[in-house]
Amino acid sequence: MNFLQSLTIKTRLAIGYAVLAFALVLVAIMGIRGQSLTQQNLEVQVNHLEVIKGLGNSVLDAANARAVSARNLVIASSKPDEVAEIKLIGTAHEAVGKGLKNLEEALKKAPPEAAEPLQKLLAQIKETEAAYGPIALEITRLASVGEKDTAIKKINAECRPLLTRLVGNLDAFLAETDKISQQAIERSMRQFESLRMQLIVLSVAVVLFAVVLGYLTTRSIIGPLGEAGAATQEFAQGNLARPLVARGNDEIASLVAAMEDMRQSLSGLVAGVREGSMSVSTASSEIAQGNQNLSTRTEQQASALQQTAASMEQLGSTVRQNADNAVNANKLAHSASTIAQQGGEVVAQVVETMKGINDSSRKINDIISVIDGIAFQTNILALNAAVEAARAGDQGRGFAVVAGEVRTLAQRSAQAAKEI
Incomplete structure (x- = not known):
């Protein structure tokens, strides 16, 4: 044999x-x-x-x-x-x-x-x-x-x-x-x-x-072919642990040797897939935990954004009131100027008073411009805060910065309102 x-x-x-x-x-x-x-x-x-x-x-x-x-x-x-x-x-x-x-x-x-x-x-x-x-x-x-x-x-x-x-x-x-x-x-x-x-x-x-x-x-x-057939059935059932031994130097021995190489390659591939699956499972668990943390932080950022939006809405209402007051003051200034022109007989003191009113009007216009700039920047910062909240990086650190800027702008708006 x-x-x-x-x-x-x-x-x-x-x-x-x-x-x-x-x-x-x-x-x-x-x-x-x-x-x-x-x-x-x-x-x-x-x-x-x-x-x-x-x-x-x-x-x-x-x-x-x-x-x-x-x-x-x-x-x-x-x-x-x-x-x-x-x-x-x-x-x-x-x-x-x-x-x-x-x-x-x-x-x-x-x-x-x-x-x-x-x-x-x-x-x-x-x-x-x-x-x-x-x-x-x-x-x-x-x-x-x-x-x-x-x-x-x-x-x-x-x-x-x-x-x-x-x-x-x-x-x-x-x-x-x-x-x-x-x-x-x-x-x-x-x-x-x-x-x-x-x-x-x-x-x-x-x-x-x-x-x-x-x-x-x-x-x-027939003998080696039967062994190769049995091993192939075990391969089909997922059992790659049975080694194949090539006996002789004939074509069947070459086939068995090739099948053994294939078995070893499949074993290595399955081991790699198993390790990859375990890595994917671990990564999936970590991703799920991170998603949970991100969801929590996102909810926190959303709540903070809601509060910021409410503050911005109040600030916008105050700015609109200031703008209305400035418009009314401008109207009054125009009316006073008209009255001064029609009453050319007003004394010099009234002229000086009108000049002061005119200067106040210019200041009011400047304040209105500042308020408009603050409103624009506030909108920008609100957009940045929304982006930072979506990213949820480093536990809302960026959002804290945006919130600080919003508080600063709010203080400036309050100061401008006082000056008005």
């Missing part, structure tokens, strides 16, 4: 396919080799042994035909029968010679393992035929010249033992041919059985190897 996990999935699959391909090639090679051996055995059986066996049978048939024709020639009662038998003997004798020559040529073409034992038997056949052939021809000559009794004696004394040995040699040759043929068939069967057993064993081994390799490969893939 560890060895498989040290390989990539691509390498594992490549090894599996390569082994299966090698097994298929090996099976194909063994099949081709078996077919070649079968073809060789079949070629030995059909192209050589069967041909040799056929030639051996033809030689045996020709030898038997020659012997039968020689016997018939001895017992023939007419000249035409003798001539016919003599012709048959010559044909059979030529067939024996030709058959032996063809056998020799065929054995030269046959495989050594089949030709060597048959060549020894063929040598015995040729040796026997070399002894038997001249005797058979001599018997034919004796019978053709009328010496049939001598021919019969020669048949019984010399020809029959050689013929028996020749036929025996041919039978041994044919039996050896059958034996070699049977051996070739048995060898072919053994090779076939051996090849079949090898193919069965190889096929079983390949199947077992494929099953084991498939099981190990599947296990090496």
Whole structure:
């Protein structure tokens, strides 16, 4: 398992396919080799042994035909029968010679393992035929010249033992041919059985190897994937405490390592978010407390502003009364001037008195101007006090300053009113 996990999935699959391909090639090679051996055995059986066996049978048939024709020639009662038998003997004798020559040529073409034992038997056949052939021809000559009794004696004394040995040699040759043929068939069967057993064993081994390799490969893939899937489900449920361990050097190990890096990053991110949330919670509490304090101070500043507004309204009423008095005084001054102009007969003292009244009128105008300036600045200060109250900074310190200015302006307004 560890060895498989040290390989990539691509390498594992490549090894599996390569082994299966090698097994298929090996099976194909063994099949081709078996077919070649079968073809060789079949070629030995059909192209050589069967041909040799056929030639051996033809030689045996020709030898038997020659012997039968020689016997018939001895017992023939007419000249035409003798001539016919003599012709048959010559044909059979030529067939024996030709058959032996063809056998020799065929054995030269046959495989050594089949030709060597048959060549020894063929040598015995040729040796026997070399002894038997001249005797058979001599018997034919004796019978053709009328010496049939001598021919019969020669048949019984010399020809029959050689013929028996020749036929025996041919039978041994044919039996050896059958034996070699049977051996070739048995060898072919053994090779076939051996090849079949090898193919069965190889096929079983390949199947077992494929099953084991498939099981190990599947296990090496499914196991880590299952662990990664379980860890992913825990991640989805919010559990980032379970570490992932990458085993091996394959693609799944790379995936698990990447997931572990992701888990660590997510853990750090969640920890940072948790710390940030705690900081936000603390800051929110502080902001809420500050808002409460600000609200209290704002209410205090609003109350003070209401009092200031009431004072300013009273001050404005006083200023309006002073302005009305100044207007009335101005009217009176104009009336007195008119009266002085119409009564040109007023004495100098009245003139002086009018001058004093005129000066007082100018002073009243100055006082009215001061009062107007005070009213304007008072409005400005009231606006500043409202702004300071909205900001509520440093517990209304700015508002205290504005209130002091308002008191100062109020005193100046009172003093101006006294002067009026």
